[in-house]
Structures are given as structure tokens and as C-alpha cells.
Amino acid sequence: MAKLIELKGITKSYDGEVILNSINLYIRDGEFITLLGPSGCGKTTTLRIIGGFETADEGELYFDGTEISDVPPHKRQVNTVFQKYALFPHLNVYENIAFPLRMKKISEEDIKKRVTEMLKMVALVGFENKSVSTLSGGQQQRVAIARALVSHPKVLLLDEPLGALDLKLRKDMQNELKTIQKAIGITFIYVTHDQEEALSMSDTIVVMADGEIQQIGTPTDIYNEPKNAFVADFIGESNIVDGIMLEDKKVRMSGHTFDCLDGGYDKNEPVDVVVRPEDVDVVKPENGMLTGIVSSVTFKGVHYEIIVDIKGFKWMIQSTDYVAPDEKIGLFIEPDAIHVMKKSKYSGKFGDYSSFSDELDTLSDADTAEEF
Amino acid sequence: MNKKRSFMNSIAAAPHIFWAVLFIILPLLIVLYYAFTDSDGHFSFSNIASLPSYASIFWLSLELSIIATAICLLLGYPLAYIIAKSKPKTQKILSMLLMLPMWTNLLIRTYSIMAILDNGGIINTLLGTSMQIVGTKGAVIFGMVYDFLPYMVLPIYTCISKIDKNMWEAASDLGCNTFSTLTKVIIPLSRSGIISGVTMVLVPSISTFYISQKLGGGTFELIGDTIERQFVTGALNVGAAISLVMMILILISLTVMNKFGDSDEGGIIV
Numbered sequence: 001m002a003k004l005i006e007l008k009g010i011t012k013s014y015d016g017e018v019i020l021n022s023i024n025l026y027i028r029d030g031e032f033i034t035l036l037g038p039s040g041c042g043k044t045t046t047l048r049i050i051g052g053f054e055t056a057d058e059g060e061l062y063f064d065g066t067e068i069s070d071v072p073p074h075k076r077q078v079n080t081v082f083q084k085y086a087l088f089p090h091l092n093v094y095e096n097i098a099f100p101l102r103m104k105k106i107s108e109e110d111i112k113k114r115v116t117e118m119l120k121m122v123a124l125v126g127f128e129n130k131s132v133s134t135l136s137g138g139q140q141q142r143v144a145i146a147r148a149l150v151s152h153p154k155v156l157l158l159d160e161p162l163g164a165l166d167l168k169l170r171k172d173m174q175n176e177l178k179t180i181q182k183a184i185g186i187t188f189i190y191v192t193h194d195q196e197e198a199l200s201m202s203d204t205i206v207v208m209a210d211g212e213i214q215q216i217g218t219p220t221d222i223y224n225e226p227k228n229a230f231v232a233d234f235i236g237e238s239n240i241v242d243g244i245m246l247e248d249k250k251v252r253m254s255g256h257t258f259d260c261l262d263g264g265y266d267k268n269e270p271v272d273v274v275v276r277p278e279d280v281d282v283v284k285p286e287n288g289m290l291t292g293i294v295s296s297v298t299f300k301g302v303h304y305e306i307i308v309d310i311k312g313f314k315w316m317i318q319s320t321d322y323v324a325p326d327e328k329i330g331l332f333i334e335p336d337a338i339h340v341m342k343k344s345k346y347s348g349k350f351g352d353y354s355s356f357s358d359e360l361d362t363l364s365d366a367d368t369a370e371e372f
Numbered sequence: 373m374n375k376k377r378s379f380m381n382s383i384a385a386a387p388h389i390f391w392a393v394l395f396i397i398l399p400l401l402i403v404l405y406y407a408f409t410d411s412d413g414h415f416s417f418s419n420i421a422s423l424p425s426y427a428s429i430f431w432l433s434l435e436l437s438i439i440a441t442a443i444c445l446l447l448g449y450p451l452a453y454i455i456a457k458s459k460p461k462t463q464k465i466l467s468m469l470l471m472l473p474m475w476t477n478l479l480i481r482t483y484s485i486m487a488i489l490d491n492g493g494i495i496n497t498l499l500g501t502s503m504q505i506v507g508t509k510g511a512v513i514f515g516m517v518y519d520f521l522p523y524m525v526l527p528i529y530t531c532i533s534k535i536d537k538n539m540w541e542a543a544s545d546l547g548c549n550t551f552s553t554l555t556k557v558i559i560p561l562s563r564s565g566i567i568s569g570v571t572m573v574l575v576p577s578i579s580t581f582y583i584s585q586k587l588g589g590g591t592f593e594l595i596g597d598t599i600e601r602q603f604v605t606g607a608l609n610v611g612a613a614i615s616l617v618m619m620i621l622i623l624i625s626l627t628v629m630n631k632f633g634d635s636d637e638g639g640i641i642v
Contacts, residue, residue: 053541073544080545086538090560099556103547147546 233350240351279337288330406612419613437577440516448524507589531565
């Protein structure tokens with residue numbers, strides 16, 4: 001697949017605060033790419049720069065090989081589905097979808113054909129004459145998608161488009177968006193802070209934090225081979241433990257030497273070790289590589305979420321077997337469940353579950369506080 | 373609980389109700405009374421029957437105020453748009469400048485216009501001419517526009533600045549340049565502001581008497597002057613009848629205009 005969009009050294013700051021710090025990224029034609037990160041990481045700004053609503057302070061933006069930094073939004077072959085849909089309240093469903101075609105002075109006959117086609121695609125046939133304000137959130141969302149796609153853009157930008165929908169509807173729309181993207185075969189650039197959404201929809205995920213790209217990769221890469229503690233923590237649950245790389249395929253942590261599959265580190269190099277909660281087996285204490293005391297158990301439906309205290313570090317384990325609080329248990333970890341990462345500026349900040357609930361609180365605060 | 377609450381509510385509302393009855397309802401009833409009685413206090417349609425003789429004055433008032441309103445709209449909309457589109461700090465300064473003249477009494481402002489337009493006024497002195505400006509329709513319209521322009525700009529400005537930033541971006545994203553964004557999205561979305569502005573300029577323009585007296589130079593009379601003259605000369609009954617008909621006409625036109633506005637966007641309420 002050919003490069004369709006390329007960002008080179010894109011930098012942006014507001015009032016002296018750096019929002020994007022030299023972003024380099026290319027987006028291939030026809031892929032579903034997701035910019036994923038917490039609020040304030042710069043993902044929306046990146047999207048707005050591609051859409052033409054913001055101009056980068058530094059850097060170049062290429063579309064199909066042409067520099068387009070100074071091209072206004074209405075001349076870019078890129079359309080946006082806005083977070084709050086931004087449907088025109090003075091126009092009905094039909095006229096909203098027809099709007100971009102009317103701007104292009106397309107014949108009434110073609111407009112009718114294409115709008116009808118779009119209405120079929122988003123399953124809103126029969127809603128033509130409804131006022132957009134009478135539609136539900138999900139329906140407004142569909143109108144917004146139809147309106148953005150009707151003029152056949154090469155790229156669709158989606159800024160947290162499902163954020164305002166309830167969980168059930170969001171799941172349905174995820175599938176639907178993916179289906180639409182496959183059917184029409186254009187590039188979707190999707191912005192979200194929801195890692196599950198990113199994992200289930202994307203061909204490529206770009207994880208961002210603090211105005212920088214942390215990792216680019218397929219969903220499985222990102223999940224299985226996170227590059228640093230931030231990515232490991234942000235995508236799914238992770239225990240991130242300080243370790244020492246004794247030699248290739250030998251890592252020591254929590255007082256035990258584990259076999260692993262990683263190599264290429266210096267002898268005795270300090271590293272971050274990631275172990276996913278679902279990859280830890282609970283065994284009898286005498287059979288465990290590590291032993292610890294259960295500090296809490298929460299029933300989650302599919303599994304129990306067990307917090308275990310191992311030498312003062314709290315691990316999270318997901319197990320289908322029940323263990324009682326204060327019980328002593330053993331932990332068994334397979335070599336392929338261990339992922340070793342280089343130390344980064346995020347080391348030590350994530351992956352300890354001793355302050356689990358606090359962490360959740362601050363996360364949800366941040367979500368509501370900052371939306372731009 | 374509920375009863376107690378409604379009792380408290382009515383206590384709280386009492387001063388306002390008292391005020392409304394004393395200064396709004398009661399005067400209206402008095403107008404109504406005078407309109408339908410003769411000078412001896414007997415019920416009579418004679419006042420109403422005499423109204424057609426004022427028709428030409430009424431049409432002139434309507435003509436001038438519609439022209440003034442149209443000019444206010446043409447000048448005011450771009451101004452409101454420019455203010456709404458400027459930086460927050462500039463917005464404050466510009467709307468302040470717009471409001472500043474309103475701190476001076478309307479009558480005094482009208483007098484100053486007179487001083488500017490008069491035979492020996494600033495314009496004629498500067499040009500070294502002796503044009504007769506005061507006493508023309510143009511002078512009256514100019515006065516109306518000058519006096520009431522802020523009432524056009526403010527509601528439109530408020531309305532435009534309330535339009536979601538996403539609307540501008542969506543328009544631009546979907547193929548609009550600056551001009552078509554304005555005509556296809558922003559003007560339709562600021563309709564309620566336009567209706568408020570038009571109402572707030574048209575109503576005082578049509579019923580004004582001092583502007584036409586001062587700037588009309590006594591050469592012609594508007595309906596406001598007619599009403600004033602009736603009351604000053606003691607012809608309360610005819611004055612009341614004209615006022616009543618004016619009120620009804622304004623009420624009808626406001627109702628019609630509000631039909632075109634968004635009911636929930638809070639224009640001028642009828």
C-alpha cells in the first residue's frame with residue numbers, strides 16, 4: 001500500500017505549551033489507522049492538522065506526495081466526522097448529506113442518487129425529511145458519516161465519534177464503521193482514548209503520549225510487544241516490574257530468575273518487565289516461581305481479578321479459579337508470557353496495582369476534564 | 373410541601389405582579405378606555421373611525437422605519453460578524469465601543485446629529501456649503517440608523533458568537549469557502565439574531581417622535597409625532613386610539629416574524 005499522507009517533524013504549541021513534539025508518521029492508502037492516547041496527548045491536534053483546521057508551527061504535511069500545509073480544509077480530499085457530529089440544524093437529513101454535493105454544484109439527479117446510496121449504507125432510508133435534532137445520538141452519528149463520505153473523499157477523519165454513545169450502540173457502530181471502511185476501501189484515521197476500540201477496529205495503532213508517538217504497530221504488536229511502560233499500561237492491564245537482564249533469555253525480577261524469549265540487551269542491564277494478568281497461572285505456593293499473599297479478589301464475570309502482594313509489589317492476576325483473600329499462593333509464568341522492555345521516562349510510573357483505585361479515579365477525571 | 377412552596381412562590385412574585393399590574397396592565401386598560409370613549413366619557417367608535425385620515429402618516433412612518441431597519445441590517449450584520457470572528461480581547465473592545473454611545477441619552481444623541489447636519493452645522497461648515505439636510509427623509513433615516521444600530525448589532529453578534537465552532541469547521545470541511553460558509557451556514561443559523569435585531573430596530577423606529585421632530589425640521593410628521601401631538605393638545609381619545617392600533621399592528625408583525633424564527637432560540641418574545 002502506498003503512502004497517502006505523511007507528517008514530517010510536525011510540531012505545535014499553544015501558549016508556550018508543546019502539544020506536538022516533532023511527529024513523524026506516514027499513513028498508507030486504504031488502512032484503518034487509530035491515534036490512541038489519553039486526553040491531552042496531541043491525538044486530536046494531529047487529526048486537526050491533517051484536516052486543515054490547525055496549522056503546524058513546524059514540519060511538513062504531504063498528501064499523495066504534495067505538501068498541503070497551506071491548503072484550506074475545503075480544498076483537501078479529506079473529510080471529518082466531528083466529535084459532536086456538527087450536523088447543520090437548519091437542514092433536514094437529506095439536505096445535510098447533500099450539502100457537500102451542492103457545494104460542488106453537482107446535478108440534482110446525481111445528488112439524489114448519491115444521497116440515497118449513502119442513506120442505504122448507513123441504514124437511514126426513510127429519514128430523509130426528518131429534522132436532525134429529532135434523531136437519536138446513533139442516528140445523528142450515521143448522518144454525520146454519510147455526509148462526510150458522500151463526496152467520496154480519499155480519507156475520513158473521525159474524532160472520537162463514538163464517545164457520546166452508550167456501550168451497546170458503540171459496539172454496534174464499531175462493527176459498522178469497520179464494515180463501511182472495508183466496503184469503500186478508503187483510509188480512515190480514527191482518534192480515540194479507548195484502547196479496546198482501537199484494538200478491535202484498527203489495522204495500525206499509533207500510541208501517543210505527551211505530544212510524542214510512543215509506538216506504531218498492528219494491534220497484536222502493540223499488545224504483545226509494547227515498547228515502554230506507558231504503552232504496556234495504556235493498552236490493557238499490565239504488571240510492570242523492575243528487572244535485570246542477566247544475559248539473553250534470562251531475566252531476574254522479584255528475586256527469581258525467569259526464562260524469557262527476549263535478548264539483545266547489555267549484560268545486567270536494568271529493564272522493565274511486562275507480564276499480562278491473564279498470562280499468570282495461579283499454583284500451589286510450593287510449585288510457584290513467586291509466592292505472595294492475596295490482598296483482594298474481585299469477581300468480574302469472565303474471571304476473578306486477584307491482587308497479590310509479592311514483596312511489597314502488587315500484581316494483578318486474572319484467573320477463572322477462586323482464591324481467598326489473605327491466602328498464600330504461588331505464581332507460574334511461562335517464558336513467552338514475559339516481555340522485556342528498555343527503561344524509559346515512563347519506567348516506575350505504571351504497572352503497580354497498589355494504588356489501583358486511585359489510578360482509576362485520576363484517569364476518569366482526566367477524561368472528563370479535557371476534551372479538545 | 374407543594375402547597376407551601378407555591379405559597380412562597382406567590383409571595384416572591386407579588387412585587388413583580390404588583391408592578392406589572394400597576395405599570396403595564398393598568399395603563400393598557402386606560403388606553404383602551406380612552407380609545408373607545410369620547411371626550412365626555414361616553415362609549416364611542418368615533419376615534420377609531422377617524423383613524424383612516426392618518427393613513428398617509430402611518431405609511432410614511434412605515435416606509436422610513438423599514439428603510440432604516442434595512443440599512444441597519446446591511447451595516448449591522450457585517451459588523452456583528454466581524455466582532456464575533458475577532459479575538460476575545462478585540463471582541464470586548466469592539467462591543468464596548470458599540471455600547472459606548474448608548475450611555476448617552478437618545479435625545480442628546482439626536483440633538484448632536486442635528487448639530488452635525490444643520491445648515492450652519494459641521495458638515496456644511498467643513499464643505500463650505502449650505503445644503504438643507506435637516507428636514508429631509510434622509511436625515512430622519514440617518515438619525516434612526518445612528519440611534520438604533522447597536523440594537524441590530526448586539527443580538528446578531530450574540531447569536532453568531534454562540535454558533536458552535538464545529539459548524540464553521542464542518543462547513544469548511546464539506547467544501548465551503550469563507551463566503552459560502554457565511555451564506556449557507558452562518559446566516560441561516562443566526563436567523564433568530566436577525567429577527568431580534570430587526571424587531572428591536574423596527575419597533576422604536578416606527579413609533580419615534582423626537583427623531584422626526586428634530587431631524588425632520590418640522591417639515592413632516594410621523595405617526596409618533598401624531599400621537600404625541602394628540603396627547604399634548606389634550607385630544608386623549610384620538611391619541612389613545614392611534615396608540616392602540618399601533619400596538620395591535622406591532623403585535624401582529626412580531627407574531628408573524630417569530631413564526632420565521634427558531635422558537636427555542638429565544639428571540640424577542642411576544
